[in-house]
Amino acid sequence: MIPYREQKIDNAVTYFAYKFHARKGYYPRQTWVYKFLALLDFRTLKKTGIPCLGLEYDAMKYGPVPSRLYDKRLRLETDKFRFVNTKDKGCRVEAKKDPELDFLSDNELDVMDEILITYTQEDSDLDTLIKDAHKEIVAWNKAWNLAVKEGRGKKRMEFVDEFRNLSKKKEKDLTPEEERFLNYQNITALEK
Secondary structure, three states, rough: OOHHHHHHHHHHHHHHHHHHHHHHHHHOOOHHHHHHHHHHHHHHHHHOOOOOOOOEEEOOOOOOOOOOHHHHOOOEEEOEEEEEOOOOOOEEEEEEOOHHHHHOHHHHHHHHHHHHHOOOOOOOHHHHHHHHHHHHHHHHHHHHHHHHHHHHOOOOOOHHHHOOOHHHHHHHHHHHHHHHHHHHHHHHHHHH
């Protein structure tokens, strides 16, 4: 359903790593990139009804984590970026090439720049990003609360949780974004 999805994911990760490095002088830790991707997906979801990347996220203590990146983080490398293990057993994300922006819409790039401008300010730190992502992303809150209640360290997040009482709404009461999301959700279910 998301055209050029794999290219969009590679270029979004690369863009965030590249621009973060240009603004801060060092490459971001994986946690920064995970939160940036989540904010991108959930902000575009709320604006348009369709997430930019459609990544699957797990709610973990420090926020939403895209499972496909997190699960491969110790050996993840594409032609565009790589995760580099650090001495403290973490990872940083390095851009290997310039991102190819043609795979991302102007609206998506605007959202990405908005995120970068906010979180690469001198007074912004990772704790602020985590706190803001927790506050903004309803799906993280719902999934994390369930994970805690079940005594688990993570729980899969659902895009549908960003829309209030969607399953109870009549078709005539849906917003355009909700209607687009339901179509996206149906098509995505058919692809699985």
